[in-house]
Amino acid sequence: MSTPVMTKRGKIADLRSKEEIKAERKKGRTGLYLVLPGIIGLLLFFALPVLVLLSMSLYTRPPGAEIGEFVPSFQISNYATVLSAYWPELLRSFWFALIATVLALLIGYPMAYLVAVRLRNHGLLKGILLVLLIAPFFSSFILRTQAWKQILADEGFVAQSLKALALLPPDGHLTATPFAVVAGLTYNFLPFMVLPIYANLDRLDTRLLEASGDLYASPATTFRKVTLPLSAPGVFAGTLLTFIPAAGDYINAALLGNNRNTTMIGQVIDSRFFRVIDYPGAAALSFVLMLSILILVIIYIRRFGTKELM
């Protein structure tokens, strides 16, 4: 059963009868037929578009051409141009995404722990909280972000109370600040952090925690030496699932920020494409974003990765 069919034909043939080889080859072909439509789809509408994007990032606009008219070329200086103009937005995107990921982890881990470990024997309450955990997926992302905007608005209850308590200066704002954007990012991607951690902690054998306690480990030590390492794959998946979309997001920055101190790279790409009609610039920025995320992710996987991830 487990003989690899991938090895070059004939190499292992002498070990098996003709019928076996035939059956295995047929099996391999069935597998290929099953995989092929989806993979071709991904080739045509993922791999190829990324290559098109790459080539478009090198296009140039001939002198005297109309807006939106570009010719294929090999203008690497496009990258230098957009990077020198937009490196602050790029760095800010990663910075905001990083803070949001750390916050989501700090908030999300206790949530996952509460549901998966503390409430393990409380079926009903656990079920309710689990439903609430996936609830945000069922309501519109933009409606929720817009709701935050209204909740945090200057004339809203939150801002007024903070001002009454002198925690916010009388002319201060909550919206249109980096704080609001990071809070929005944290909020919107929190379930992506909690669910993988939950999935991991749900399988945690609580007898290990008891054993650790029996060996005179303090709760803090037990957490550090037992619980956390065992839930590491969940934390790992959760941080990736939060960081990647957060770095490319621009809805939070547009709705909750919308000033120059909060512009993220996604907004720049969007406006380069649709308002400025600078396709090569937008394509170059997209490519830089994709590549830098990939590099960060690979470093992260090398450093902390676990085999259980995929």
Added chain:
Amino acid sequence: MRHKIGRWIIPAIGGLAFIYLLVPIAYIFIYSFNDAGRTNLEWRGFTWGNWLNPCGAPAVCQALGNSLQIGVVATVIATALGTCVALGLVRYKFRFRNVSDLLIILPLATPEVVLGAALLAQFLNLGWELGFTTIVISHVVFCMAFVIVTVRARVSALDPTLEEAAADLYANPRTTFWKVTFPLLLPGIIAAALLSFAMSFDDFIITNFNSGNYETFPKFIYVAATRGIPAQANVIGSAMFILALLVVVIGQVLSYRKRRAVEKAQ
């Protein structure tokens, strides 16, 4: 003493976090009853009007219909293709496996802006008109990656002895698949399809790149956000939310009953 603080601090943070998670949803629900007129920014009094007349702002329902249509078509295609890929990848060995693994993981590691921009570049290059078809294609791409990952985990966790037992009882491979394997995978496939639909229905960034003038529900809200969202959008948002909750709760109850029945039979 430290022990006690430790016992309470996790439920406290967890509980507060759940409130944080639900505040905007409650806000959307409450403001769906606002007698708002055109802009739903401040509270102007309670009314059933929005719920009785959810299409009162006609563009909302048009956009909603479009989004539902796209969600269903994209989900069906993504689930069918993705399930086949997941089955093929786990069960069979063939050449180019590493390439196909990479092709599945990369879309998940690509931010939405980049995927949206890349597809737009492709469609511009092909000279395709942006609209329903291009939106569906772009949604299938990102939904399929999620379906493959979800269903693949399910297939890997499958107990192979069940299929062997079926074969021992003289079931041919086709019967084994449809009578044993598929029913076991079905919950995973349904979960993946629901996830796909939710993602497609809620997607803004990729859709915004590849939709041209075609209106979807998230696009409508995003555009309306600058001048005030009509309360009908809150009604639809809340209704979708309640409907989805009902589906989940019914699903939970059914699976609980089934488990009880099986336990009793044993």
